[in-house]
Amino acid sequence: MKALKYKDSIDKWLENYFISKDGYEKTIYDSMSYSLNIGGKRIRPLLFLYTYSLFKDEIDDVLDIAGAIEMIHTYSLIHDDLPAMDDDDLRRGMPTNHIKYGDAIAILAGDGLLNEAMNIMFQYCIESESQLAVKACSYISKSAGAAGMIAGQIVDIESEGKKISIEKLKYMHSKKTGALINAAIVSAAILAGADSTEIEKLSEYGTKLGLAFQIKDDVLDVIGDESKLGKKTLSDENKNKSNFITEYGLEECEKQCIKLTEECLELLKSLGKDTEALEDITKYLLYRES
Amino acid sequence: MKALKYKDSIDKWLENYFISKDGYEKTIYDSMSYSLNIGGKRIRPLLFLYTYSLFKDEIDDVLDIAGAIEMIHTYSLIHDDLPAMDDDDLRRGMPTNHIKYGDAIAILAGDGLLNEAMNIMFQYCIESESQLAVKACSYISKSAGAAGMIAGQIVDIESEGKKISIEKLKYMHSKKTGALINAAIVSAAILAGADSTEIEKLSEYGTKLGLAFQIKDDVLDVIGDESKLGKKTLSDENKNKSNFITEYGLEECEKQCIKLTEECLELLKSLGKDTEALEDITKYLLYRES
Numbered sequence: 001m002k003a004l005k006y007k008d009s010i011d012k013w014l015e016n017y018f019i020s021k022d023g024y025e026k027t028i029y030d031s032m033s034y035s036l037n038i039g040g041k042r043i044r045p046l047l048f049l050y051t052y053s054l055f056k057d058e059i060d061d062v063l064d065i066a067g068a069i070e071m072i073h074t075y076s077l078i079h080d081d082l083p084a085m086d087d088d089d090l091r092r093g094m095p096t097n098h099i100k101y102g103d104a105i106a107i108l109a110g111d112g113l114l115n116e117a118m119n120i121m122f123q124y125c126i127e128s129e130s131q132l133a134v135k136a137c138s139y140i141s142k143s144a145g146a147a148g149m150i151a152g153q154i155v156d157i158e159s160e161g162k163k164i165s166i167e168k169l170k171y172m173h174s175k176k177t178g179a180l181i182n183a184a185i186v187s188a189a190i191l192a193g194a195d196s197t198e199i200e201k202l203s204e205y206g207t208k209l210g211l212a213f214q215i216k217d218d219v220l221d222v223i224g225d226e227s228k229l230g231k232k233t234l235s236d237e238n239k240n241k242s243n244f245i246t247e248y249g250l251e252e253c254e255k256q257c258i259k260l261t262e263e264c265l266e267l268l269k270s271l272g273k274d275t276e277a278l279e280d281i282t283k284y285l286l287y288r289e290s
Numbered sequence: 291m292k293a294l295k296y297k298d299s300i301d302k303w304l305e306n307y308f309i310s311k312d313g314y315e316k317t318i319y320d321s322m323s324y325s326l327n328i329g330g331k332r333i334r335p336l337l338f339l340y341t342y343s344l345f346k347d348e349i350d351d352v353l354d355i356a357g358a359i360e361m362i363h364t365y366s367l368i369h370d371d372l373p374a375m376d377d378d379d380l381r382r383g384m385p386t387n388h389i390k391y392g393d394a395i396a397i398l399a400g401d402g403l404l405n406e407a408m409n410i411m412f413q414y415c416i417e418s419e420s421q422l423a424v425k426a427c428s429y430i431s432k433s434a435g436a437a438g439m440i441a442g443q444i445v446d447i448e449s450e451g452k453k454i455s456i457e458k459l460k461y462m463h464s465k466k467t468g469a470l471i472n473a474a475i476v477s478a479a480i481l482a483g484a485d486s487t488e489i490e491k492l493s494e495y496g497t498k499l500g501l502a503f504q505i506k507d508d509v510l511d512v513i514g515d516e517s518k519l520g521k522k523t524l525s526d527e528n529k530n531k532s533n534f535i536t537e538y539g540l541e542e543c544e545k546q547c548i549k550l551t552e553e554c555l556e557l558l559k560s561l562g563k564d565t566e567a568l569e570d571i572t573k574y575l576l577y578r579e580s
Contacts, residue, residue: 023441024441024444024445024458024461024462025436025437025440025441025444025445025465027444027448028436028440028441028444029436032436075401079397079398079401082394082397084392084393084394084397085394085397102374103374104372104374104375104447105444105447107369107372107374107375107397108369108440108443108444108447110401111365111369111400111401111404111440112435112436112440114401114404114405115404115431115434115435115436115440116435116436118408118431118435119428119431119432119435121412122411122424122427122428122431122432123428125415125424125428126421126424126425126428129421131416131419134412134415134416134424135416137412138409138412138413138415138416141405141408141409141412142409142412144405145402145405145406145408145409146315146318146319146322146402146405146406147315150315150318150398150401150402150405151313151314151315151318153398154314154315154317154318154395154398155314155315157394157395157398158317168314171314172314175315
């Protein structure tokens with residue numbers, strides 16, 4: 001698949017990032033590196049890089065920002081998995097960060113990854129001396145914050161054991177999962193100097209893709225294969241959480257995934273550019289088994 | 291005291307920041323606002339503002355950055371107080387964030403404040419269109435990260451119940467407390483366009499002040515008044531932690547505080563500017579009872 005061309009670059013960048021970090025605080029680097037490198041589809045950095053490549057060729061120049069986005073994603077997983085939150089022991093078939101390092105270090109590893117992502121982005125802004133870079137990084141930072149991912153997580157926590165409205169469910173996921181997926185795409189377009197119509201179309205694409213991604217996640221939580229997912233299924237049911245399946249039923253969810261995917265592909269085509277890689281990712285997310 | 295002239299401005303800025311935030315995620319704003327507004331000496335934003343005012347008059351223009359620095363400080367306190375970390379119930383005489391809101395929300399409130407600080411800094415960089423702003427914000431961001439405050443916290447956690455070398459103890463505090471105090475001062479100088487000699491002197495001042503601050507904290511932990519401190523004394527002894535008192539003894543610590551304070555005042559004078567407010571803060575930190 002063309003879309004995976006850049007996955008090796010991202011994986012290597014992430015693998016090497018904390019290498020040769022030593023000293024008194026070695027543990028924090030080990031624990032951050034552990035969660036960053038236990039696998040993962042790298043969807044967000046791939047979306048970032050392929051969106052950027054619609055407008056510019058120099059992908060290596062922006063690998064740092066792609067890596068920063070994956071760090072933000074990883075920090076959120078580490079904190080979500082904590083006993084005080086979702087209390088999950090397994091992630092990608094491996095012990096979660098707090099199972100391996102303990103709760104205190106897992107909290108700090110999450111903090112450290114979020115902070116490191118910001119360090120990387122500020123450093124990029126210094127070196128590029130570009131106002132577009134500042135705008136792109138600001139967009140990413142906002143998507144992760146209390147009006148973005150954290151808003152989604154707080155609604156998720158407060159909704160446990162309760163029936164919530166479909167409107168609130170959609171709101172939750174648009175923030176928890178959607179915000180960073182959308183930001184990966186939109187920030188790349190901003191950074192690459194896309195015009196406002198292009199940014200708007202890509203933002204709509206990102207929003208629909210984020211929703212399709214979450215519905216598919218809920219579907220896999222019911223009918224997925226634990227060994228492929230690397231985590232337990234039926235986690236929402238066990239925690240008595242509302243999700244798209246409890247609201248719409250399995251069949252309707254699968255239909256909606258297909259419909260959203262089609263709309264995503266239409267939006268990409270309307271850009272009039274070579275969007276093959278993004279189309280591949282979009283379809284891959286629909287047909288994935290993990 | 292001249293140095294407190296700007297405290298009201300900071301307090302008001304912090305009080306108003308999350309006001310009128312509502313919606314599904316109201317709890318996260320309430321909990322962030324709670325910890326941000328249960329008092330505090332506002333040392334770091336004051337150091338930032340008074341350093342800036344050595345070079346520029348328009349303090350209102352940079353209140354946002356001062357507030358962002360206090361948010362980073364507050365996030366670190368919320369996470370440090372968690373049961374998995376220092377497990378403290380009281381902070382400034384009030385219930386800590388997790389006692390009031392529960393562990394999950396306290397973790398997210400910390401995450402949210404760190405993230406909001408970054409949002410504010412990126413927004414400031416967009417609006418000011420200034421490379422000095424990007425450099426100043428980058429300096430603040432790095433001071434909070436895994437090579438800064440988080441390094442100090444990880445060494446602190448790993449040292450619990452162990453005797454550690456004086457070198458490691460100094461390293462720990464230079465990161466845990468020193469990094470953000472130094473950054474508040476240095477970032478203000480960078481932002482205000484100070485020259486490299488001035489920045490160097492102020493950086494040395496910040497490093498010595500941070501060390502004096504921490505030694506004084508250790509002294510107060512032994513001989514302080516709980517009602518004035520708003521937290522329990524002898525916390526290090528009860529947690530079997532090394533500190534400056536266990537290493538040097540009380541008398542030597544008090545001597546070192548005075549010596550460092552004198553060196554700080556000398557450094558300020560060597561700038562040849564009206565440093566009265568910074569001198570006041572420096573002396574206040576030496577003589578404080580909380």
